[in-house]
Amino acid sequence: MSDELIAGGADADGTLSRSPRYVFTPPIDIYETEDGLGLMADLPGVTPETLDLEVQDNKLTLYGRVAPYVPAEARLIHREYEIGDYLRSFILSEDVDHDRITARLSDGVLTVELPRSERSKPRKIRIETG
């Protein structure tokens, strides 16, 4: 393996980038819902087109890119935050029904519903009298 490939610094999609891109771990909330679990992540600047949400095996991965919203010629004169991409993965428990996962992105917040699969929902077991 040649070193140039590594030193060249390629983006996730394989394109070479001149300037380094920041990758952030977005803050999240995870909460229980009636139907399973809910997840919210702050992804300011990410649009539905620039967000990838993927479930593979037991791993849920979110990867959001921020499209530039300031003209390239603008000079930064004060900085409290960096602009970059967001990446975070979660291991889903066996209970989550992968096929029924839904997600929506609004105002820069991603909400993912992770419904419990039917068989892991509490079931009332009828007790028969013997």
Place this chain on the structure above:
Amino acid sequence: MAVFRWGHSWPEFRDLEREVDRLLQTMNATFQGFRIGRLFPPINVYELDDEYLLTAEVPGVAAEDLELTVADGILTLKGCRENPQNVPEEAYRRRERATGYWERSIDLPERVEDDKLRAVLNNGVLVVHLPKAEAAIPRRVPIAVGNGSSDSGSARRIDVGAEHAPREERDAENGDGPSEAGQPPV
């Protein structure tokens, strides 16, 4: 008065009282002190030729929950981020996102036309356009070049073609000079 509830992974920090940031004027000095705490929302400021851009990351804040006011040269951003689904406290397994009311005030420099501000909220990012006052926009001053060898003496732009002729003249003079000087005395 901003009251934040922070999740377990964030250090608890007290209410962000109204802070008046001399943002555009003495920016670096003012903000160094705040770096330790995490301000909400974080703000960047950019400069263009005719305006400043103030950008703020406000994910989860709807336009109707956001208030921008300008008074006496102070821009105030106010907003609130509520838990939209009314999830009860005990339902949270992990909590890293802040909720509550926040407010930040920024001193605008006099060179901003504060009656012409406009703001756009998109995907959780607020962009406030702060047009520079006319006097603050750098104006290109035409520089007149006086050509010393020009007979007219009027200021004019020198282009390559115009420059060529005088140089030939000069070369010709120079060529004459040494030959004259080099002429053996009769």
